[in-house]
Amino acid sequence: MQNSSRIFYLLLGVAAVAALGWGLARGAGQGLAFAFFATLTLGGSLVCIWERSVVRSAFSLMATFSGVAGLFLLLGADFLAMAQILIYVGGILALLLFGVMLSPPDLAERKLSRVLGALALVGGAVLWVGLRVRTTLAPSGKVWATQDAAELPAVATHAREIGLGFVHPDQFLIAFELAAFFLTVALVAAVFIARRKRSDLEPEGKA
């Protein structure tokens, strides 16, 4: 392990512990869980940007997707959290790993200035969003702008309501059918694009 990599992981660990402490100060249950999942999400994507090997980056995305699923759980979207784990961690990540295996090893260069630029961009984005929310949403009298997720009433809609929404003509029936058609076309097209041509499969001597 290189020296710069060691420093990076040390800083990442310190930041994670600081985030967990901040969450613990905000509240033992919700705050700590939120800090844990947010750390998992952002730490996974930071490692994805930092690591030079594509395989390690792809596996660090697993932490990101699982953290997002945890945030969905905290927001009361349990069906969506399970779908996130099934589709992202189980499907898209496996697809990405197949792509990694079928492509040449490529240790892309990674410059420290780029990572620092990334951190600056992330800090700027978070600051900007925080300021916008604080200054424009909070005074405008919106109920949800300053509310805490723990104080909201429990979620009343679950997987059954989501399924009924899919098949109800007034809600999402047309979008559902379009999505089904789109998925069929896209997956058949993906198989068609990715398959080897017949001329590639024949041995060299016969051609």
Add this chain to the structure above:
Amino acid sequence: MGVEAYLAVSAALFALGVVCIVSRRNILYVLMGIEMILNAANINFVAFNRFNGDGLDGRMFAIFVIILAAAEAAVALAIVLNVFHLFRSIRPGEVDLLRD
């Protein structure tokens, strides 16, 4: 945790996805960055849905985004395989068939 905490996490994830797309010379990193950006959008959808009443719309949008992301990943990886087959490289800068 108010809505601004979730928005901050989403903004950070979006920025990291943009950095992942821009800073690497490998198509696979571009795909990973796109997935991060779609996840950031999903966090926003679900957070606003949760804090703005108990409707279904935000969660439905998130489900459709996940569907689109799955189809996009499949098609994009098929394209990556063909690009590697043609150019023997998966760096976006070296796919320059139309350049003089």
